[in-house]
Amino acid sequence: MKNMDYKDLANLIFPEIKDISYYEEKYPTRELPEGAIVTRFAPSPTGFVHIGGLYSALIARKVTAQTNGVFFLRVEDTDQKREVENGVTGIIEALAKFDITPDEGMKNEEESFGNYGPYKQSQRKEIYQAYAKYLIENRLAYPCFCTPEELEEMRKKQEEAKVIPGYYGVWAKYRNLPITEAAEKIKNGEEYIIRLKSPGDAERKVKFKDFIKGNVTFPENNQDIVIIKSDGLPTYHFAHAVDDHLMGTTHVIRGDEWLSSLPVHVQLFQVLGFKAPKYCHIAPILKEENGAKRKLSKRKDPEAAVEYYAKEGIPSEAVKEYLLNIANSNFELWRKQNKNASIDEFELLLNKMSVSGALFDMVKLLDISKTVISKYDAKTVYEKALAWANLYDNDLKELLEKDTGYTLKVLGIERGNEKPRKDISKWSTIKENIEYMYDDRYLNKEIEYEYQKINDKEEIKNIVNTYIERYFNISDDKETWFNKMKDLAQEFGYAREVKEYKANPEVFKGHVGDISTVIRISLTGKANTPDMYEIMQVLGRDSVITRLKLAVNDEGVLRITYAAERSEAVNNKKAVNDEGVLRITYELNEETL
Ligand code: GLU
Numbered sequence: 001m002k003n004m005d006y007k008d009l010a011n012l013i014f015p016e017i018k019d020i021s022y023y024e025e026k027y028p029t030r031e032l033p034e035g036a037i038v039t040r041f042a043p044s045p046t047g048f049v050h051i052g053g054l055y056s057a058l059i060a061r062k063v064t065a066q067t068n069g070v071f072f073l074r075v076e077d078t079d080q081k082r083e084v085e086n087g088v089t090g091i092i093e094a095l096a097k098f099d100i101t102p103d104e105g106m107k108n109e110e111e112s113f114g115n116y117g118p119y120k121q122s123q124r125k126e127i128y129q130a131y132a133k134y135l136i137e138n139r140l141a142y143p144c145f146c147t148p149e150e151l152e153e154m155r156k157k158q159e160e161a162k163v164i165p166g167y168y169g170v171w172a173k174y175r176n177l178p179i180t181e182a183a184e185k186i187k188n189g190e191e192y193i194i195r196l197k198s199p200g201d202a203e204r205k206v207k208f209k210d211f212i213k214g215n216v217t218f219p220e221n222n223q224d225i226v227i228i229k230s231d232g233l234p235t236y237h238f239a240h241a242v243d244d245h246l247m248g249t250t251h252v253i254r255g256d257e258w259l260s261s262l263p264v265h266v267q268l269f270q271v272l273g274f275k276a277p278k279y280c281h282i283a284p285i286l287k288e289e290n291g292a293k294r295k296l297s298k299r300k301d302p303e304a305a306v307e308y309y310a311k312e313g314i315p316s317e318a319v320k321e322y323l324l325n326i327a328n329s330n331f332e333l334w335r336k337q338n339k340n341a342s343i344d345e346f347e348l349l350l351n352k353m354s355v356s357g358a359l360f361d362m363v364k365l366l367d368i369s370k371t372v373i374s375k376y377d378a379k380t381v382y383e384k385a386l387a388w389a390n391l392y393d394n395d396l397k398e399l400l401e402k403d404t405g406y407t408l409k410v411l412g413i414e415r416g417n418e419k420p421r422k423d424i425s426k427w428s429t430i431k432e433n434i435e436y437m438y439d440d441r442y443l444n445k446e447i448e449y450e451y452q453k454i455n456d457k458e459e460i461k462n463i464v465n466t467y468i469e470r471y472f473n474i475s476d477d478k479e480t481w482f483n484k485m486k487d488l489a490q491e492f493g494y495a496r497e498v499k500e501y502k503a504n505p506e507v508f509k510g511h512v513g514d515i516s517t518v519i520r521i522s523l524t525g526k527a528n529t530p531d532m533y534e535i536m537q538v539l540g541r542d543s544v545i546t547r548l549k550l551a552v553n554d555e556g557v558l559r560i561t562y563a564a565e566r567s568e569a570v571n572n573k574k575a576v577n578d579e580g581v582l583r584i585t586y587e588l589n590e591e592t593l
Contacts, residue, residue: 366426
């Protein structure tokens with residue numbers, strides 16, 4: 001015992017552990033093309049994949065693909081209290097749904113693929129211990145025997161002395177414990193952890209260059225942070241340094257909640273003699289609440305969970321496209337110029353990422369989703385909507401499957417052309433976009449015809465009846481059909497063209513658009529639909545006539561009356577405040593009764 005040195009102490013603590021040279025050889029430097037980025041997604045298997053995690057995984061996947069680099073999935077499960085069953089599978093499946101495929105990493109709960117594995121930290125225990133052993137041998141780390149009571153006592157004293165709390169400098173009780181005493185305690189079975197003997201001085205400042213945030217300055221780390229816990233597993237900080245060194249990570253892309261840990265991480269790389277990676281700290285996705293911005297919260301915001309998007313039926317491509325919009329502000333312009341290109345062709349630049357967080361914008365996401373869906377063909381829309389319905393909406397499943405041929409025609413309306421329909425934003429609301437096309441549902445529904453500019457009951461009746469009697473012919477081609485709509489307009493004193501109306505508004509009651517709106521609403525109950533000619537073609541002659549007649553028969557007219565009164569009231573602005581709207585509702589109810 002007398003002549004014990006640090007090597008002996010290290011051996012006593014980690015008797016069976018290999019020398020680090022073994023691992024340095026086992027995991028050689030990667031041979032990669034110039035400029036190739038090696039990075040990772042390194043989540044903890046907590047059973048929850050946050051949209052922010054998906055965001056960083058997407059960025060990591062993209063920049064590695066762009067540089068012929070490597071993207072790997074490492075599971076950080078050293079905090080075993082936070083772990084849940086099947087947590088790894090949940091992560092793998094979430095990434096797969098978004099088509100984010102790692103080049104190396106975990107493939108199920110326990111197994112991984114790739115030459116730098118294992119990729120689950122709990123399976124790398126001996127590796128971390130080898131590097132901890134190396135640090136102890138070199139007097140850069142030491143066993144600490146502090147009990148919770150001792151730590152509490154230290155905290156109190158520090159509070160009284162009004163100094164920065166923590167385990168450092170003179171406060172670090174076991175930092176300079178003689179080797180023999182440490183050995184004695186270990187042999188007596190006392191509990192301990194391994195701490196870094198920090199060479200830092202908090203009075204000194206260190207400057208780092210973050211790839212996204214630019215230059216940042218922090219005080220040096222002087223805390224003797226824990227590197228190996230009492231269960232023998234490493235802390236996040238230590239595992240990060242060892243893993244990213246051995247796995248050849250060139251860029252650490254992660255959320256900016258880790259920015260303040262940079263002094264610790266960079267110090268660990270230095271002490272271990274490793275080349276530090278480049279750090280890229282991503283700003284979070286934010287939400288506005290009571291005028292203040294905060295991070296999307298797992299507890300408060302359903303949209304924080306990656307699962308939410310699948311449940312809502314928002315295509316994963318749309319979510320990815322939206323995230324790229326947040327990532328690089330030039331994406332939007334690129335998309336305008338490359339309407340049909342795959343997002344893989346967009347070059348994402350880390351240094352063009354915004355330093356501060358963007359607000360989550362659901363309206364924008366759904367807008368993007370509409371565009372994404374507008375580019376699908378009818379069959380794809382059908383398949384995706386059905387896959388969603390199979391999981392979440394039995395009624396929609398029935399609707400879609402009852403007559404597949406007809407449904408494909410419905411979905412095919414205004415699709416595959418220059419300006420495809422853009423009304424479908426997600427599968428969970430697609431019913432609203434198509435249900436009116438099915439007679440068995442539409443004809444049995446109480447429809448409130450919300451006519452727009454033309455809302456005089458008699459006028460509507462006349463327009464619709466005249467259309468049925470003298471203009472409508474299902475065999476007309478589109479041009480003829482449209483010309484007839486103009487003829488109808490003219491017959492009732494409306495301009496054939498909008499332009500014509502605008503030039504002389506006093507001469508006309510309105511224009512052809514007002515007339516076609518009357519027909520559209522009578523036909524579908526909706527003011528906004530895809531192309532009406534195509535709708536009529538899909539519905540067929542009988543359905544068109546039945547629908548139009550239904551709108552203006554006695555019952556239909558009654559309903560028109562309510563709607564007309566309401567729109568008149570709103571038009572006159574006599575009742576648009578909250579109370580007014582309430583009154584309208586009462587009136588309508590009374591009349592309906
Ligand atoms: N396990 C850490 C997390 O889930 C990873 C951070 C990092 O990428 O270094 O936030």
